[in-house]
Amino acid sequence: xxxxxxxxxxxxxxxxxxxxxxxxxxxxxxxxxxxxxxxxxxxxxxxxxxxxxxxxxxxxxxxxxxxxxxxxxxxxxxxxxxxxxxxxxxxxxxxxxxxxxxxxxxxxxxxxxxxxxxxxxxxxxxxxxxxxxxxxxxxxxxxxxxxxxxxxxxxxxxxxxxxxxxxxxxxxxxxxxxxxxxxxxxxxxxxxxxxxxxxxxxxxxxxxxxxxxxxxxxxxxxxxxxxxxxxxxxxxxxxxxxxxxxxxxxxxxxxxxxxxxxxxxxxxxxxxxxxxxxxxxxxxxxxxxxxxxxxxxxxxxxxxxxxxxxxxxxxxxxxxxxxxxxxxxxxxxxxxxxxxxxx
Amino acid sequence: xxxxxxxxxxxxxxxxxxxxxxxxxxxxxxxxxxxxxxxxxxxxxxxxxxxxxxxxxxxxxxxxxxxxxxxxxxxxxxxxxxxxxxxxxxxxxxxxxxxxxxxxxxxxxxxxxxxxxxxxxxxxxxxxxxxxxxxxxxxxxxxxxxxxxxxxxxxxxxxxxxxxxxxxxxxxxxxxxxxxxxxxxxxxxxxxxxxxxxxxxxxxxxxxxxxxxxxxxxxxxxxxxxxxxxxxxxxxxxxxxxxxxxxxxxxxxxxxxxxxxxxxxxxxxxxxxxxxxxxxxxxxxxxxxxxxxxxxxx
Numbered sequence: 263x264x265x266x267x268x269x270x271x272x273x274x275x276x277x278x279x280x281x282x283x284x285x286x287x288x289x290x291x292x293x294x295x296x297x298x299x300x301x302x303x304x305x306x307x308x309x310x311x312x313x314x315x316x317x318x319x320x321x322x323x324x325x326x327x328x329x330x331x332x333x334x335x336x337x338x339x340x341x342x343x344x345x346x347x348x349x350x351x352x353x354x355x356x357x358x359x360x361x362x363x364x365x366x367x368x369x370x371x372x373x374x375x376x377x378x379x380x381x382x383x384x385x386x387x388x389x390x391x392x393x394x395x396x397x398x399x400x401x402x403x404x405x406x407x408x409x410x411x412x413x414x415x416x417x418x419x420x421x422x423x424x425x426x427x428x429x430x431x432x433x434x435x436x437x438x439x440x441x442x443x444x445x446x447x448x449x450x451x452x453x454x455x456x457x458x459x460x461x462x463x464x465x466x467x468x469x470x471x472x473x474x475x476x477x478x479x480x481x482x483x484x485x486x487x488x489x490x491x492x493x494x495x496x497x498x499x500x501x502x503x504x505x506x507x508x509x510x511x512x513x514x515x516x517x518x519x520x521x522x523x524x525x526x527x528x529x530x531x532x533x534x535x536x537x538x539x540x541x542x543x544x545x546x547x548x549x550x551x552x553x554x555x556x557x558x559x560x561x562x563x564x565x566x567x568x569x570x571x572x573x574x575x576x577x578x579x580x581x582x583x584x585x586x587x588x589x590x591x592x593x594x595x596x597x598x599x600x601x602x603x604x605x
Numbered sequence: 606x607x608x609x610x611x612x613x614x615x616x617x618x619x620x621x622x623x624x625x626x627x628x629x630x631x632x633x634x635x636x637x638x639x640x641x642x643x644x645x646x647x648x649x650x651x652x653x654x655x656x657x658x659x660x661x662x663x664x665x666x667x668x669x670x671x672x673x674x675x676x677x678x679x680x681x682x683x684x685x686x687x688x689x690x691x692x693x694x695x696x697x698x699x700x701x702x703x704x705x706x707x708x709x710x711x712x713x714x715x716x717x718x719x720x721x722x723x724x725x726x727x728x729x730x731x732x733x734x735x736x737x738x739x740x741x742x743x744x745x746x747x748x749x750x751x752x753x754x755x756x757x758x759x760x761x762x763x764x765x766x767x768x769x770x771x772x773x774x775x776x777x778x779x780x781x782x783x784x785x786x787x788x789x790x791x792x793x794x795x796x797x798x799x800x801x802x803x804x805x806x807x808x809x810x811x812x813x814x815x816x817x818x819x820x821x822x823x824x825x826x827x828x829x830x831x832x833x834x835x836x837x838x839x840x841x842x843x844x845x846x847x848x849x850x851x852x853x854x855x856x857x858x859x860x861x862x863x864x865x866x867x868x869x870x871x872x873x874x875x876x877x878x879x880x881x882x883x884x885x886x887x888x889x890x891x892x893x894x895x896x897x898x899x900x901x902x903x
Contacts, residue, residue, distance in 0.1 A: 449640075450692065
């Protein structure tokens with residue numbers, strides 16, 4: 263069993279991968295770093311506390327106290343130079359000048375400034391005795407899966423499957439070709455199908471680690487859950503990994519140098535990085551581009567992953583997306599086999 | 606076209622050498638025999654089988670061959686043992702890892718990464734990957750090019766042991782002393798053709814004399830006085846005269862008669878020697894006499 267060529271070839275693939283520290287980082291570390299950075303940067307604070315300045319002068323502490331007690335506001339008393347500076351740099355959203363006529367100074371193009379003006383006005387008017395004619399109550403909801411990080415994690419998963427599929431397969435194949443190792447293998451009775459199958463198998467082994475690392479990180483750090491079945495996510499990632507391994511094989515099928523294959527690889531991946539809705543929704547692209555965008559394998563893969571992870575869809579509902587992913591894999595692999603340069 | 610009209614027969618259990626300068630077509634020839642390059646025309650039969658009679662026969666043939674290619678770089682990040690184990694998995698019957706590492710004396714490097722091996726050790730590992738299938742026929746393409754003398758001798762020992770166990774070897778080299786030392790028969794190639802073949806001894810004997818005397822004249826010692834080729838050829842015991850760029854080589858039967866005569870001739874002309882050397886004739890001299898060029902700079 264251990265001496266079966268398929269086992270040995272797969273082991274070789276795996277060893278060559280995990281003995282390369284850079285590869286480990288780019289496949290496992292990088293997506294996590296990216297998820298962490300973006301998750302922190304775009305975490306849902308809501309509008310949060312808005313900082314409001316009160317200009318130093320008569321009555322300043324009373325006004326500051328009133329504003330400080332208002333929900334969603336915090337207040338600070340500043341003299342005029344400081345107040346101007348902080349207003350200009352956005353450290354305070356609004357400057358309140360107390361007096362008989364209260365003056366609000368703010369930039370009306372800034373959302374939080376307008377929000378601060380409304381909240382501050384509300385608090386000051388009530389403090390001076392305004393009574394609301396209609397009674398109201400509030401009900402607050404937070405929809406799970408609506409945060410940016412919930413959108414991002416499935417996208418990063420898809421992007422990672424693409425990257426490791428293309429690089430993992432394409433790079434190794436071309437390296438073996440430039441080092442004449444492929445030719446050396448052709449001088450043995452090794453079956454070509456075993457050689458290619460070993461790439462697929464080793465990809466599947468690492469896939470588990472890859473997916474578990476990213477999904478686990480999303481769960482622990484940001485509580486990004488899987489609403490649909492975990493098995494469905496597993497099935498989609500396997501399909502995605504196979505499809506991109508096929509594409510990697512195609513990209514590497516003729517290239518003779520690492521430079522050539524790197525160029526091809528970027529040519530294939532770049533449009534998908536931008537268009538396939540990894541970091542932002544592809545709905546932002548014009549309607550005329552939509553059919554093209556939707557036909558890309560990464561778009562379809564991201565859609566399927568999001569459907570399961572965020573909306574809790576079942577595999578049966580994802581026929582089109584999965585069909586697109588599978589078709590790309592099958593066609594690429596089929597063409598790669600026909601045109602593959604074995605030496 | 607790298608090779609044209611080559612006609613070779615290698616006997617079982619012999620060591621056959623393809624000799625020639627870089628670009629002579631040695632690698633093309635050996636790769637056609639190995640089934641890696643398809644010839645445009647002609648017949649190739651190896652161990653009674655042919656590459657062209659279907660995948661089954663080709664695979665059966667591969668099982669019986671051991672092949673080392675000139676420019677293969679084995680994976681740097683695998684250990685010696687992992688590399689051998691990978692190659693042996695391709696064959697139905699194969700040596701154990703221990704056996705083959707013993708054959709090439711790499712037992713101590715078993716767990717080292719290939720990238721950390723010296724040039725000679727890498728080359729022995731490449732030969733180990735060729736030997737692991739217990740081949741009947743071993744192809745070696747310039748196995749010792751670029752190796753230091755000690756590594757070269759170690760590799761010769763490996764080849765010697767394989768032959769002692771009954772194996773057949775076909776190797777290419779541009780080191781004539783390697784061919785003389787290892788090969789039962791050689792074919793000298795130049796520009797894609799065989800220009801001579803036979804045992805090293807018979808090829809050297811074809812020069813008609815066993816010794817070579819080389820000399821050069823000191824600059825300024827009267828080029829006008831330098832003896833012409835006809836005069837040199839007329840000296841006692843001289844069989845052939847081959848002027849080269851910086852020296853003149855004489856093929857001679859009896860050094861003890863030719864050298865004093867040469868010195869006397871130069872003395873009479875007032876020419877001064879800057880070099881005088883003699884050696885037993887080698888395959889190198891055969892090549893030079895056939896092509897008029899030195900092997901190394903050919």
